[in-house]
Structures are given as C-alpha cells and as structure tokens.
Amino acid sequence: MKIGILSDTHYPDKTSYLPDLIFDVFREEGVELIIHAGDLTSPELFDIFREIAPVVIVRGNLDKPIFPEEKVLEIEGLKVGIIHGHQFLSLDEQSLKYKALEMGVNLLIFGHTHRFFYKSYEYMGKKVHLLNPGSPTVPRMSDPTFLVGKITGEHFKFDIYKPWETQWKYP
Template sequence: MKIGILSDTHYPDKTSYVPDLIFDTFRKERVELILHAGDLTSPELKRAFEDIAPMVVVRGNLDKLIFPEEEIVKVEGMKIGLIHGHQFLSLDSQVLKYKALEMDVDLLIFGHTHRFFFNKYCISEKEVMLLNPGSPTVPRRSDPTFIVGEVKDKKFNFKIFKPWETGWKWP
C-alpha cells in the first residue's frame, strides 16, 4: 500500500500557498492513504487531501480543528503510530523510541520540527523506525519535504520529495 506522509502544512496561518506538486505526486503515485502528523490548520486543505485518499490526522500544537492526540494505523501487518510531537519537552530519538515502544508500533511518524528525519533502531529486541516527513510549506533550516511511503510484506520503504530539487519554486 502506498501512503502519502506529511506534516506541518500550516495553511493558511503561516503560508498562503500549498504546492500543487504535493497533490500531483500523491495522485501520480496512487497513494491509498494519507497520514498527516499535525498542524493541518485548514478544513479546506483536509478536504482537498481527502479527495485523493482517506486521511488520518493527529492534532498539532496550532490546530484549531479537533483531531486526536495520537493514532495507530495497521497497514498490511505493520503498525504505524502517528503523533505531532509537541507533547514532549524534547523531541530527541530517545524519547521517540520509547514512545514507539509504548504505542507498540513498528513505525512512528511525528512532526513539529519541520525537518525531515528518519532512522531505524533496535530497542528491547524490537526494531522501530522513526520518521518525520518535514514540512512541505514552512521548512525550518531545511528544504521543504514530504514523503510517499510503501508498506509491502511488513516492510516500509519511502521516497522523499524535495520540491526545490525538482525545479519547483516558491510563488
């Protein structure tokens, strides 16, 4: 199953533009599910994503819309946890690894930092992956990014999309 993964879109509170590249990529890649790790601050944007695929969203620190604090989604035998991350004083990998163990997930997707991050860890004889898709609209000290992931045979692989590298320019 292909999954569109993003976070921290902040439209329209911090940006007036969401690149068509995100929608075009999700359609072209035929994503079947979209996971948003918080700060989806517009019901219109949520509806636009839901026109492409079903969507699961968690609450970010700037969301006025009502979303849960965390979610667990099962995809082809893999358990994926979704949080924003503002709940923690520190978003270091140690805190996030233990959150993944607490949620009993194979992959923990988080946001809040607006920067891409991915790593695999073995902790308590369990492999966990941590993924922050970054922000496609309001990056912090990084390029804007979003992800298309694929879960197949309980394995997770992904492509990172960096709009600046594909020739897309801010309006």
C-alpha cells in the same frame, strides 16, 4: 500500500503557498492513504486531501481539537503510530523510541520540528523506525519535504519529494 506522508503544512496561517506538486505526486503515485502528522491548520485542506485518498490526521499544537492526539494503524502487518510531537519537552530520539514502544508500533511518524528525520533501531528486542516527513511549506533549517511511503508486509520504504528539486529514494 502507497501512503502520502506529510506534516506541518500550516496553510494558510503561516504560508499562502501550497505546492501543487504535493497533490500531483499523491495522484500520480496512486496513494491509497494520506497521513498528516499535525499542524494542518485548515479544515479546507483536509477536504482537498480527502478527494485524493482517505486521510488520517493527528492534532498539532496549532490545530483545533477536532483531530485525535495520537493514532495507531495496522497497515499490511506493520503497526504505525502517528503523533505530532509537541507533547514532548524535547523531541529527542530516546523519548521517541520510548513512545514507539509505549504505543506498540514498528514505525512512529511525527512532525513539529519541520525537518525531515529518519532513523531505524533495534531497541529492546524490537525494530523501531522513527520518521518525520518535514514540512513542504515552512521548513526549519532544511529543505521543504513530503514523502510517499510503501508498506509491503512488515517492510517500509519511502521516496522523499522536495518541491523545488527532484525526488530521491530512501532504502
């Protein structure tokens, strides 16, 4: 299954620019699900994404309380957890690993830092992946990014898209 993954779009509260590349790539890649890890900040944007594919969104610290605080999905045998990350005083790897274990997920998608991050661990007898897609509109000390992931069974890989550069693949 192909999944569009993004976070921290902050449109239109912090930016008036939303790259068309996001929508073009999601359509061209044929994403079957869009995951937004919070700070969408615009219900209208939610409707635009829903025209492309079903959307799962969690509430960020600047979102209205219409979205859940966290979500767990099972996609083709992979358990995926989604949080924004503002719930933690520090978004350190240790806290995120424990959160993934608490949620019982193999992949934890989070946002809030506006920076891409990916790391995979063998931890307490489980394989845990931590993934932050970054922000396509208001990055912090990084390039703007969003992802297209592919889940096949328990395997997960993704391509990173940078609105002002070409994409690159991550194993």
